[in-house]
Amino acid sequence: MTDIMTRRQTETAAETPDDGIILGPNQYGKAEVRVVKVTRDGDRHSIEDLNVTSQLRGDFEAAHLDGDNGHVVATDTQKNTVFSFARDGIGSPEAFLLRLSDHFTSSFDWVEGGRWLAESYAWDRIQVDGEGHDHSFVRSGQETRTAVVVAEGAERHIIAGLKGLTVLKTTQSGFVGFPKDRYTSLKETTDRILATDVSARWRYAQDADARDLDFNEIYADVKRILLEEFTRQYSAALQATLFDMGRAVLAAHPEIAEIRFSMPNKHHFVVDLEPYGLDNPNEVFFASDRSYGLIEAAVTREGQAEVASAWEAVSSFC
Numbered sequence: 001m002t003d004i005m006t007r008r009q010t011e012t013a014a015e016t017p018d019d020g021i022i023l024g025p026n027q028y029g030k031a032e033v034r035v036v037k038v039t040r041d042g043d044r045h046s047i048e049d050l051n052v053t054s055q056l057r058g059d060f061e062a063a064h065l066d067g068d069n070g071h072v073v074a075t076d077t078q079k080n081t082v083f084s085f086a087r088d089g090i091g092s093p094e095a096f097l098l099r100l101s102d103h104f105t106s107s108f109d110w111v112e113g114g115r116w117l118a119e120s121y122a123w124d125r126i127q128v129d130g131e132g133h134d135h136s137f138v139r140s141g142q143e144t145r146t147a148v149v150v151a152e153g154a155e156r157h158i159i160a161g162l163k164g165l166t167v168l169k170t171t172q173s174g175f176v177g178f179p180k181d182r183y184t185s186l187k188e189t190t191d192r193i194l195a196t197d198v199s200a201r202w203r204y205a206q207d208a209d210a211r212d213l214d215f216n217e218i219y220a221d222v223k224r225i226l227l228e229e230f231t232r233q234y235s236a237a238l239q240a241t242l243f244d245m246g247r248a249v250l251a252a253h254p255e256i257a258e259i260r261f262s263m264p265n266k267h268h269f270v271v272d273l274e275p276y277g278l279d280n281p282n283e284v285f286f287a288s289d290r291s292y293g294l295i296e297a298a299v300t301r302e303g304q305a306e307v308a309s310a311w312e313a314v315s316s317f318c
């Protein structure tokens, strides 16, 4: 450690040993800035609750090779910027991240892009005597909303999403017709529980109007469609249900270019109650937490160009 520090402090880039070792892709910033914005409209308050990550990409070679921090916008500064921007309101996670991306890429010449991520947590008003309270809230227990903005020069990729949307249906799901080999023990069924935690991310088409979309309204509608489509028809497999959910979202929202899913198949096994002298007509299940099937896919439009760099900002499918 001491040797490395001494070398970095004394060598210039020109003196860096020509050993063929170079710096690869890099990004840095502040992860998980927890910002809560209270908007005070008289006595009636509202809150926005975000977990924001800011990461810059650009010319940061000297910082890595020479210990020269002349280009390093401190991660502390990035955190402070998040809080300061929240002072003017958040609006939607996507709009907030777009503002941050525009700020960093326009304020520092060497910042060529970056990625900004947010999770946002929903709060409901506490109901008192049938009325939503002015300033007291209860965390709503459903999914976590997610957003990502990837900047590459002037381009912006906007990916919205959700995770942890746990859904279950007690019938209208089956799994038959799969190949059988010597290792197959699974019985075919046309009546099983189907349960999953939906993770989905959808990328907005990159046209000039993308910035003006009502991201909150679209979010609510996509969630509605996902839930309705999960239950709308018989599920021949989680794969088929995933595709139906994606297709319905794309059909209803031309502004969305593609949607990706990661969905565990949360198996519910019928318990054999015969040893206890009982029948079990699909009523008592063992909810297994592992292992689980993991079904992942993108649903996209024919002819749609792949935008791999946008998806690199998020791991795997989601």
Ligand SMILES: O=c1[nH]c(=O)c2[nH]c(=O)[nH]c2[nH]1
Pocket (backbone or CB within 6 Å): 175, 186, 236, 237, 238, 239, 265, 293
């Ligand atoms: O919906 C399902 N898809 C599968 O690929 C699969 N595999 C399995 O064992 N059960 C199921 N269920």
